[in-house]
Amino acid sequence: MPRPLNLIVLGTAGAGKSSLSSSFGKWIQENTGQSVAYINLDPGCDYVPFEPDFDIREYFTIERIMREEKLGPNGAMIRASERLKENVTQLSRRINEIEADVKMIDTPGQMEIFLFHGGREIAGLMSGTTLSLFLIDAQIAVKATGLTFAQLLGLSINLGLGVPTINVLNKIDLVKDELANIEQMLTDAEFSRKKIIDESRGVMIDLALGISKVLPELLPAARIAKVSAKTGEGMIELYDILHEVFCACGDLT
Ligand SMILES: Nc1nc2c(ncn2[C@@H]2O[C@H](COP(=O)(O)OP(=O)(O)OP(=O)(O)O)[C@@H](O)[C@H]2O)c(=O)[nH]1
Ligand SMILES: [Mg+2]
Numbered sequence: 001m002p003r004p005l006n007l008i009v010l011g012t013a014g015a016g017k018s019s020l021s022s023s024f025g026k027w028i029q030e031n032t033g034q035s036v037a038y039i040n041l042d043p044g045c046d047y048v049p050f051e052p053d054f055d056i057r058e059y060f061t062i063e064r065i066m067r068e069e070k071l072g073p074n075g076a077m078i079r080a081s082e083r084l085k086e087n088v089t090q091l092s093r094r095i096n097e098i099e100a101d102v103k104m105i106d107t108p109g110q111m112e113i114f115l116f117h118g119g120r121e122i123a124g125l126m127s128g129t130t131l132s133l134f135l136i137d138a139q140i141a142v143k144a145t146g147l148t149f150a151q152l153l154g155l156s157i158n159l160g161l162g163v164p165t166i167n168v169l170n171k172i173d174l175v176k177d178e179l180a181n182i183e184q185m186l187t188d189a190e191f192s193r194k195k196i197i198d199e200s201r202g203v204m205i206d207l208a209l210g211i212s213k214v215l216p217e218l219l220p221a222a223r224i225a226k227v228s229a230k231t232g233e234g235m236i237e238l239y240d241i242l243h244e245v246f247c248a249c250g251d252l253t
Pocket of ligand 1: 012015016017018019020108109170172173174227228230231
């Protein structure tokens, strides 16, 4: 793959974005020999499990904005994203100057704020090829309605960020007994339909069935990767899927 490959790691709060940025980055380094840089775009975190080559917290942090501008955590996150947007040219230049084959880009848990304020702009200014990994907590995907909702969110990211998105089921070590079920929901529409009807009530059934009906038409053809950022399972599969998506999209530079 031409360098650099930018992997923007997105997902709902606590889905394992920081953990996967770290463990998949390490896996790529150790197993493919490519150099990996780590970019932290989450101004709200106290700790990240990697040593950032670029850290947005050098510019601002949620804690400081809350204190200085007397805002709550979400108001401060919006303010932080506005600052990201205002300084996007300078910040993306600094990220582009980092020499690495792969850049793992960790993002805030308040995904919608990042997407609507600055995320698209910064993704658009990165040199190289940019893909996003959308992390779904496997514990949510155990239910057909949860999986349907998560896939819909993945599509919104595709729309909001404007780059190809790979859906990644993380924390599979926590759902070992349910993995076959999840697999079947992903590949067998009729099975998924039945599960939705079993699980849901009233108006939810129609909504979930309606969404699950259109999803196959809209979802990218790529398989969903199943990984554990904790145990390291599934990293080869994720890397293979990256290749598939990359080849399907051609050279995106
Ligand atoms: N069992 C298990 N736990 C995981 C896995 N990935 C992450 N975790 C745990 O899930 C919690 C959240 O992980 P993070 O990596 O901080 O998640 P995040 O998406 O970066 O969280 P925010 O940035 O706060 O939104 C931590 O306790 C991790 O140890 C996994 O694959 N398996
Ligand atoms: Mg994080």
